[in-house]
Every structure is written in structure tokens, then in C-alpha cells.
Amino acid sequence: xxxxxxxxxxxxxxxxxxxxxxxxxxxxxxxxxxxxxxxxxxxxxxxxxxxxxxxxxxxxxxxxxxxxxxxxxxxxxxxxxxxxxxxxxxxxxxxxxxxxxxxxxxxxxxxxxxxxxxxxxxxxxxxxxxxxxxxxxxxxxxxxxxxxxxxxxxxxxxxxxxxxxxxxxxxxxxxxxxxxxxxxxxxxxxxxxxxxxxxxxxxxxxxxxxxxxxxxxxxxxxxxxxxxxxxxxxxxxxxxxxxxxxxxxxxxxxxxxxxxxxxxxxxxxxxxxxxxxxxxxxxxxxxxxxxxxxxxxxxxxxxxxxxxxxxxxxxxxxxxxxxxxxxxxxxxxx
Amino acid sequence: xxxxxxxxxxxxxxxxxxxxxxxxxxxxxxxxxxxxxxxxxxxxxxxxxxxxxxxxxxxxxxxxxxxxxxxxxxxxxxxxxxxxxxxxxxxxxxxxxxxxxxxxxxxxxxxxxxxxxxxxxxxxxxxxxxxxxxxxxxxxxxxxxxxxxxxxxxxxxxxxxxxxxxxxxxxxxxxxxxxxxxxxxxxxxxxxxxxxxxxxxxxxxxxxxxxxxxxxxxxxxxxxxxxxxxxxxxxxxxxxxxxxxxxxxxxxxxxxxxxxxxxxxxxxxxxxxxxxxxxxxxxxxxxxxxxxxxxxxxxxxxxxxxxxxxxxxxxxxxxxxxxxxxxxxxxxxxxxxxxxxxxxxxxxxxxxxxxxxxxxxxxxxxxxxxxxxxxxxxxxxxxxxxxxxxxxxxxxxxxxxxxxxxxxxxxxxxxxxxxxxxxxxxxxxxxxxxxxxxxxxxxxxxxxxxxxxxxxxxxxxxxxxxxxxxxxxxxxxxxxxxxxxxxxxxxxxxxxxxxxxxxxxxxxxxxxxxxxxxxxxxxxxxxxxxxxxxxxxxxxxxxxxxxxxxxxxxxxxxxxxxxxxxxxxxxxxxxxxxxxxxxxxxxxxxxxxxxxxxxxxxxxxxxxxxxxxxxxxxxxxxxxxxxxxxxxxxx
Numbered sequence: 001x002x003x004x005x006x007x008x009x010x011x012x013x014x015x016x017x018x019x020x021x022x023x024x025x026x027x028x029x030x031x032x033x034x035x036x037x038x039x040x041x042x043x044x045x046x047x048x049x050x051x052x053x054x055x056x057x058x059x060x061x062x063x064x065x066x067x068x069x070x071x072x073x074x075x076x077x078x079x080x081x082x083x084x085x086x087x088x089x090x091x092x093x094x095x096x097x098x099x100x101x102x103x104x105x106x107x108x109x110x111x112x113x114x115x116x117x118x119x120x121x122x123x124x125x126x127x128x129x130x131x132x133x134x135x136x137x138x139x140x141x142x143x144x145x146x147x148x149x150x151x152x153x154x155x156x157x158x159x160x161x162x163x164x165x166x167x168x169x170x171x172x173x174x175x176x177x178x179x180x181x182x183x184x185x186x187x188x189x190x191x192x193x194x195x196x197x198x199x200x201x202x203x204x205x206x207x208x209x210x211x212x213x214x215x216x217x218x219x220x221x222x223x224x225x226x227x228x229x230x231x232x233x234x235x236x237x238x239x240x241x242x243x244x245x246x247x248x249x250x251x252x253x254x255x256x257x258x259x260x261x262x263x264x265x266x267x268x269x270x271x272x273x274x275x276x277x278x279x280x281x282x283x284x285x286x287x288x289x290x291x292x293x294x295x296x297x298x299x300x301x302x303x304x305x306x307x308x309x310x311x312x313x314x315x316x317x318x319x320x321x322x323x324x325x326x327x328x329x330x331x332x333x334x
Numbered sequence: 335x336x337x338x339x340x341x342x343x344x345x346x347x348x349x350x351x352x353x354x355x356x357x358x359x360x361x362x363x364x365x366x367x368x369x370x371x372x373x374x375x376x377x378x379x380x381x382x383x384x385x386x387x388x389x390x391x392x393x394x395x396x397x398x399x400x401x402x403x404x405x406x407x408x409x410x411x412x413x414x415x416x417x418x419x420x421x422x423x424x425x426x427x428x429x430x431x432x433x434x435x436x437x438x439x440x441x442x443x444x445x446x447x448x449x450x451x452x453x454x455x456x457x458x459x460x461x462x463x464x465x466x467x468x469x470x471x472x473x474x475x476x477x478x479x480x481x482x483x484x485x486x487x488x489x490x491x492x493x494x495x496x497x498x499x500x501x502x503x504x505x506x507x508x509x510x511x512x513x514x515x516x517x518x519x520x521x522x523x524x525x526x527x528x529x530x531x532x533x534x535x536x537x538x539x540x541x542x543x544x545x546x547x548x549x550x551x552x553x554x555x556x557x558x559x560x561x562x563x564x565x566x567x568x569x570x571x572x573x574x575x576x577x578x579x580x581x582x583x584x585x586x587x588x589x590x591x592x593x594x595x596x597x598x599x600x601x602x603x604x605x606x607x608x609x610x611x612x613x614x615x616x617x618x619x620x621x622x623x624x625x626x627x628x629x630x631x632x633x634x635x636x637x638x639x640x641x642x643x644x645x646x647x648x649x650x651x652x653x654x655x656x657x658x659x660x661x662x663x664x665x666x667x668x669x670x671x672x673x674x675x676x677x678x679x680x681x682x683x684x685x686x687x688x689x690x691x692x693x694x695x696x697x698x699x700x701x702x703x704x705x706x707x708x709x710x711x712x713x714x715x716x717x718x719x720x721x722x723x724x725x726x727x728x729x730x731x732x733x734x735x736x737x738x739x740x741x742x743x744x745x746x747x748x749x750x751x752x753x754x755x756x757x758x759x760x761x762x763x764x765x766x767x768x769x770x771x772x773x774x775x776x777x778x779x780x781x782x783x784x785x786x787x788x789x790x791x792x793x794x795x796x797x798x799x800x801x802x803x804x805x806x807x808x809x810x811x812x813x814x815x816x817x818x819x820x821x822x823x824x825x826x827x828x829x830x831x832x833x834x835x836x837x838x839x840x841x842x843x844x845x846x847x848x849x850x851x852x853x854x855x856x857x858x859x860x861x862x863x864x865x866x867x868x869x870x871x872x873x874x875x876x877x878x879x880x881x882x883x884x885x886x887x888x889x890x891x892x893x894x895x896x897x898x899x900x901x902x903x904x905x906x907x908x909x910x911x912x913x914x915x916x917x918x919x920x921x922x923x924x925x926x927x928x929x930x931x932x933x934x935x936x937x938x939x940x941x942x943x944x945x946x947x948x949x950x951x952x953x954x955x956x957x958x959x960x961x962x963x964x965x966x967x968x969x
Contacts, residue, residue: 034830035829035830036830040397040829042829052860053860053876054487054865054874055483055484057483058482058487059477059482062482062483063396063478094397095385095386095387098386162595165596170599170603177596178589179560180558183370183556183561183563280593282384282590282592282593284384284556288384289386
């Protein structure tokens with residue numbers, strides 16, 4: 001138990017170091033962007049009015065002072081960490097003066113809802129079918145599914161998404177193709193609202209599941225195909241262990257470890273959103289927020305999204321590291 | 335098995351967290367939902383991305399106007415005057431909150447405005463001169479307001495003489511001060527004093543729900559910022575728009591739909607009545623597939639020419655482009671027909687002169703200057719040529735006719751209106767003579783500068799879209815003519831590259847006009863040499879070509895003391911056009927054509943180029959509010 005405790009402590013320090021390095025890297029990369037939020041705003045104001053050049057210059061100076069964009073980089077870096085440590089990510093520059101974290105928290109539930117559901121669906125179904133497909137190599141249904149998965153998986157995601165829009169939005173228009181819920185439904189814990197959210201999420205979720213399913217199916221099947229030839233599996237079968245037990249506890253459990261890491265990373269990766277899904281289906285979420293922030297040079301918002309993403313990925317890996325020794329006896333804590 | 339259960343439990347937990355968060359997100363206080371009967375509802379595409387801060391309606395804060403084009407400035411805001419980029423319902427100049435046109439004193443240091451009586455804010459409070467005075471004083475007092483700088487530069491003080499008369503005292507003579515309160519896309523909107531004076535920091539006031547002078551109020555909106563529903567005010571008659579009749583739709587919904595294909599599908603499916611813009615290809619397939627879908631022109635090229643002039647802009651501070659003969663040679667190397675085909679699939683409206691070929695400009699400038707252009711002589715050093723080909727527009731129409739057949743107009747006037755009058759004929763021989771006259775030499779097909787260097791440069795262009803295709807084609811034509819030009823995409827043209835002068839040549843625009851009035855002050859005032867900065871420094875809008883000329887300064891100086899709408903004003907416009915042709919500091923190419931579409935499935939009365947050119951159909955202009963008064967349900 002003491003070993004495990006030391007192990008946790010070590011991993012915890014590692015986590016802190018990774019988070020610090022990740023967010024700092026995000027800070028510097030964000031500040032390398034040639035896009036200045038001040039110029040984007042000034043440009044918008046100037047492009048839409050005949051404003052005189054000197055007034056435009058005044059506006060530019062005023063905004064630069066307000067946003068603090070004229071400070072030297074090291075000062076901005078220290079300011080950023082000073083605020084970050086007390087939980088203040090600063091105001092968004094794209095939607096000044098709204099705090100960046102408010103914007104993130106507004107978009108986050110949609111991304112989490114959509115991605116958690118679709119990742120878990122594709123991961124669970126893909127792994128079970130993949131495990132069975134690897135074990136029962138002669139089953140016709142599983143074989144056919146394998147061929148299908150191999151056929152679909154290489155199709156670029158945006159093509160799949162676009163095909164769904166065309167099929168169910170145009171040729172057979174039964175599904176909504178934009179938005180998170182219907183305009184004439186009032187948000188709240190009501191049947192109408194939840195049904196509308198689910199209805200609107202079917203196409204985006206289906207596009208993610210169709211592509212994600214193939215990946216976990218093929219990965220799992222390949223691993224299981226190797227494991228079934230191991231001596232201990234043959235031994236268990238010869239010893240008369242029940243087939244389901246062999247499949248789930250001798251084979252799939254052993255093949256599960258890398259898949260679980262993949263799952264954790266996929267779940268952690270949720271926090272950067274799914275840009276293409278959101279664009280194709282006009283679905284709310286973090287991806288579009290991030291893209292808009294990058295295009296507007298909104299460094300605060302980009303950093304808010306990327307900080308959360310860094311913490312989420314590092315956190316997910318940390319949790320997986322902690323449970324690995326418990327799941328897989330071959331992993332020693334020392 | 336325990337592991338498996340743990341996993342399933344975690345999955346369930348994660349899903350619960352997700353939905354709980356979702357529910358929290360949904361806890362936004364909205365008015366009761368009513369159904370939106372389709373025959374009473376107009377659904378409009380908002381080209382902006384979903385607002386990141388959908389609850390923030392304070393349109394005056396610089397950079398915070400994310401809801402602006404989602405109906406806020408079209409339906410709720412109002413100010414003194416509007417100027418239409420097209421012909422308007424009753425002339426292009428509308429007096430909105432003002433009862434009449436502006437009045438200046440003799441030296442343009444005072445502007446007096448008489449306000450319309452009987453107008454009310456949407457919460458029932460009467461609109462008076464105090465609101466105007468409050469707006470100006472409040473905006474001046476805080477630099478975070480987008481209009482602060484301009485008002486501080488211009489306004490010394492503002493006073494209400496009585497409830498309906500306001501006098502602005504200006505710091506310096508300015509004959510165009512009224513443009514601050516004249517909507518062309520937008521302008522400085524009047525604030526409701528009774529709302530904002532209650533907040534300590536007016537920049538922090540979210541202005542939710544907004545209180546406006548327009549004929550609609552906010553009904554409900556998406557907590558994710560993708561749509562806004564506006565409902566007609568019961569007392570719409572107490573707004574300035576009422577003089578043009580009752581707005582048709584009871585509800586107007588603005589929807590952000592970032593994906594072009596989805597816009598097309600939504601219109602075909604009857605879920606969208608007006609689209610802000612499509613790609614040329616999407617427009618062609620929309621009219622092909624939806625019998626109710628229309629564009630600005632009844633046939634090809636469909637698109638609405640915006641009063642914006644995409645051009646090739648030379649950096650006139652770069653010594654490569656110092657000589658006008660070189661700039662002219664480069665212009666004569668281009669084939670406008672190919673550029674039209676490459677950029678807009680032929681649906682471009684070409685312009686050889688530095689005025690966008692749109693709105694009333696065709697009648698004010700392009701038509702009257704035809705003879706001058708036809709007779710225009712260019713001395714190449716070896717010969718004198720007439721570079722202008724008045725029939726390029728007709729030729730492009732013939733090029734697209736095999737593909738688009740009957741959709742292409744046959745009437746010459748209609749063709750010229752849609753495809754442009756003419757352009758400079760490609761003339762490689764004359765271009766060569768000009769370059770040789772400027773000391774350039776040719777080896778094989780390659781041109782060399784007087785210093786013996788290979789003549790070439792980089793042409794920066796947009797990342798995607800028609801402007802990108804325009805730049806790529808121009809670079810290709812120059813390369814074929816022996817000038818080593820490379821097209822390079824630049825993601826930060828506006829705000830960065832253009833301002834810093836970080837280019838040799840670039841495809842963009844520095845000319846945007848009122849559209850509905852020949853006055854050129856909207857862009858031209860900023861072209862005065864007093865604003866030009868040193869190379870490497872940031873050039874404020876809009877003389878990004880950094881071109882200076884004594885004649886240009888003379889025109890601007892005179893324009894500054896000339897009234898709107900006078901013959902003198904128009905003559906100065908002609909002088910400007912002639913100077914730009916002589917000097918060619920930029921190569922004007924075409925108007926920025928926007929493939930705006932509307933569907934007549936549920937509503938009729940939309941503007942079009944031929945029968946009802948009363949407004950710009952592009953949905954994000956605040957001016958588009960006049961359209962709503964003309965709409966009637968389709969039977």
C-alpha cells in the first residue's frame with residue numbers, strides 16, 4: 001500500500017508538471033499568432049463605417065490599453081499565471097467584457113453530452129463486437145461487420161458527415177441538420193426539450209459513432225486474434241472453462257488495457273471539441289468556439305479552452321495510470 | 335466482471351454529468367413559447383457565427399456586437415439617417431429619427447438636427463432629444479465604446495435646444511459629420527437614456543432585454559447564440575419605419591448556419607426565406623432545384639453587387655511600382671474575361687474605374703463616363719492606344735450562355751448592368767512598349783527591371799473563395815506574360831497585412847462607397863496624404879495602397895467643403911475617376927458580388943435588380959429593415 005501511495009504521489013507531481021508545461025506551451029503558441037484581437041475589432045469598426053483615420057488610431061490605442069495587449073510577453077505570461085492560479089481566466093476579447101470561462105461553460109455541456117455518448121457507444125459496441133470477432137473468427141455476421149468496418153473506416157470523417165446531411169436532410173428530410181434543439185421548444189427539464197435535443201443529436205452522434213466504431217472494432221479484433229493463440233487460452237479451453245468466461249475474462253480483459261487507455265485519451269480529448277461535426281451540423285460546442293477564438297485572435301478564450309483541454313487529458317491519463325495496476329496485475333507500482 | 339461493472343457505472347455517471355450540465359445550461363429565462371405560424375414568420379440567415387455571448391446586447395461596446403447582425407441592428411436599433419446602397423423606397427437617403435436632412439452652418443462647425451415627434455422606445459417611453467444628447471455624451475466618456483474615438487475627435491459639445499432639436503458643436507469644420515449617424519451597414523445607434531443612466535458602468539450593461547426604437551422586440555433566443563426570434567411590436571406605428579408601411583412578418587427569426595450546403599438544403603426544405611450568401615456554385619444549384627428561389631438578378635449572374643471594389647492593390651511605397659507605366663503595363667497584361675470566369679464562374683460585375691459598379695453608381699459614373707473611357711488615350715512611348723474595350727461585359731455573357739442558356743439576359747442594358755460595361759483589353763504588345771519605355775528589358779519571354787533584376791513579385795490573396803481565385807488567375811496571367819508573380823495566400827489580410835503594408839501587391843479592397851449616392855467621402859477622405867505613414871508603420875484605414883498625389887489631395891480638400899448631392903460633388907467624383915485611370919495606383923477589377931438568395935414560397939415583395947431595386951437583399955445590413963415593410967405572405 002505504501003508503494004502505491006508513493007506511486008500516486010509521483011504521478012501527481014508528474015501531472016502538475018505536465019499541466020504547467022502544457023498550458024505554458026499553449027500560452028506561447030497562442031501569442032505567436034499574427035492575429036491581433038485589437039486589430040480585428042478596429043478593423044470591424046473601421047470597415048463598417050467611414051470613420052476618420054485618426055479616430056481609428058485612437059480606438060486602437062484605447063483597446064490595446066484595455067486588453068493589455070501592448071505589454072511585453074513575459075509580463076503577460078506572469079499576469080496570466082497569477083490570474084490562472086486564483087481561477088480567473090480573464091475576459092474574452094472576442095466577446096469583451098464577458099469572462100472567457102463563461103463562454104467555455106456555455107459550450108461545454110453540448111460537447112460533453114454529444115461526445116461522451118458517441119464515444120462510449122462506439123467504444124463499447126466496437127470493443128465487444130471486435131472481441132467477439134477476434135474470438136469467433138468464422139462467424140458470418142461478425143465477418144461481414146468486419147468487412148463493413150474496414151470499408152467505412154478509411155472514408156474521411158467530413159464525407160461521412162456530409163453524406164448523412166444529404167441523405168437525411170435533403171433526399172429523405174426526416175432529421176434536423178442544424179442547431180442543438182428546435183426553435184419552438186423552450187429549454188428546460190421537459191419531455192419536449194429533451195426529445196428535441198436527442199432528435200437534433202442523432203445525426204451528429206451517428207456520424208461520430210460510424211467512424212469511431214470501426215476504429216475500436218478493428219483494434220480490438222486484431223488484439224484478440226493474437227491473444228487467442230496464447231498458451232493460457234488454449235489451456236483454459238482444454239481445461240473445460242466455460243466459453244463466455246474464456247472470452248470475457250481470459251481474452252477480452254487482457255486485450256482491454258490499451259483500449260482503455262485509448263478511451264481515456266478520447267474522453268480527455270473531448271475538451272477540444274469536434275470542429276467538423278459542429279460546422280457540418282451547425283451544432284453548438286467548444287470546437288466552433290475555439291475556431292472563432294483563433295480567428296479573432298482572442299488569446300484569452302483560446303487559452304481558456306486549451307487549459308481545460310490540457311487539464312482534462314492529463315487528468316484522464318492520471319486516472320488511467322492510477323487504475324492500471326489494479327486492472328492489470330502485470331503492471332507493478334514500483 | 336467487477337471491472338466491467340465499474341466501467342459501465344463510470345459511463346453512466348459521465349452521461350449524467352453531461353445531461354445535468356446541459357440542464358443547467360438550459361435554465362435561461364425565456365418568455366412563453368408560442369408556435370410560429372409559418373405564414374406569419376420570416377426566417378432569415380445570419381452570416382455571423384453563433385454569438386459566443388448571446389446574452390450581451392450592448393451593441394455600443396467595441397467588439398461586443400456579436401448579436402448585431404442576428405436581428406438586433408436590423409430590427410431594434412435606429413438612428414438619424416439611413417443611406418441605401420441601392421435606390422431606396424423613396425430615394426436612397428432616408429430620414430429616420432431625424433425629420434429631415436442635416437443642416438450645417440456656413441463653416442461646417444455646427445450641425446442641427448430636427449427630430450421626428452411621436453416615436454417611442456419599445457418599453458413605451460417617448461424618444462426625445464435627451465436620448466441623442468445622452469448617447470453622444472455617454473459614448474464620448476468611455477473609450478471602450480466603438481464610437482468613442484470618432485465622437486471625441488469631432489464633437490466639442492452637444493445640446494438639446496428643445497425636446498426635438500439637437501445641435502452638435504464640432505471641434506473642426508466637417509461637412510460629413512452626419513455620416514456618423516447615417517446607416518450604411520451600420521452607424522452610431524441612439525441609446526435609451528432611461529435604461530443606461532441606471533447603470534454605473536454603461537459598458538458593462540448587458541442590455542438584456544434590449545429596448546429599441548425599431549418595430550420589433552426580442553421574443554426569445556438560443557442560449558447557444560445560433561438563433562434569435564423577434565416579434566412585431568403592437569405599437570409598430572410609433573416607430574420611424576412605419577412611414578413605409580406595416581412590416582409584414584409577425585415574427586422574424588435570424589439563424590446562423592455556418593455551412594453553405596445546409597443553407598441551401600434549409601431553403602429547399604422551406605426552413606429559410608432569405609440567405610445572406612452562397613458560393614457561386616451553390617447559387618446555381620439552388621435556382622436549379624428550387625422553383626421558388628431567386629437572386630438579385632432574375633437570371634444569371636443572380637448575385638447582388640456590394641458597394642465594395644475588389645482590386646489589385648500595389649504597395650505604391652515599393653519602388654517596383656513607383657512608375658505609372660509599370661502599373662499600367664501590369665493592367666494591360668490581364669484578361670478580365672478569364673478573371674471573371676475563374677473567380678465568379680462568369681458572374682462578376684467588372685469595373686475599369688475606381689467606383690464599385692453597383693447601386694446608383696452605374697447611372698452616376700459608369701454610364702456617363704463611357705465616352706470618356708472609349709476615347710481615353712494611353713501613350714505607351716512607342717504608340718498611342720485606346721486601351722478600353724466597352725464590350726467585355728457582353729463577351730463574358732456570351733461565354734456563359736452555352737452553360738446557362740435562357741438564364742443569361744439578352745438585353746444589352748441588362749447585360750451591362752449585370753456583367754459590367756467594359757474593361758481594359760488585354761494588350762501584351764502595349765504592355766511591352768510601356769515596360770520598355772520605363773527601362774525594362776525582355777529576354778525571351780521574361781522581363782527584367784532597369785537594374786537587371788528579374789521582374790517579379792508576390793501577389794498576396796485570400797485563403798479561399800472568389801478573391802483567392804481572382805488572385806491566382808491574375809498571378810498566372812502575369813507569369814504567362816513574362817513577369818514572375820507568385821500568388822501567396824494570407825490569412826490576415828484585413829487588420830494586419832493591409833495596414834502594415836506588408837505586401838508588394840495584394841487582392842483586396844480599399845474602396846467602399848455609399849452605393850446609393852455619388853458622394854465618395856465614405857472612403858476617399860481617408861486617402862488624403864496627411865494620413866500616409868512611413869513604410870513599415872501601420873497605415874490607418876483606408877489608403878492601404880499608400881498612394882499620394884497633389885491632385886488627389888486637391889479633390890479631397892474640395893470634397894470636404896462640398897455638400898452631399900450637389901453637381902460639384904459629382905464633378906469631384908469624376909476628377910477622382912480620371913486621376914485613378916491616369917495613375918492606376920490600384921487595378922480596379924469588379925464589385926464584391928454576394929450570392930444572396932430569397933425564397934418566394936412563403937413571402938413575396940423582396941427587392942431585385944430589375945423591377946424593385948429598392949434595397950440590398952444582403953441580410954446582415956441594418957438597411958435591410960426596409961425590406962420587411964414590403965413583404966406580403968405568398969398565397
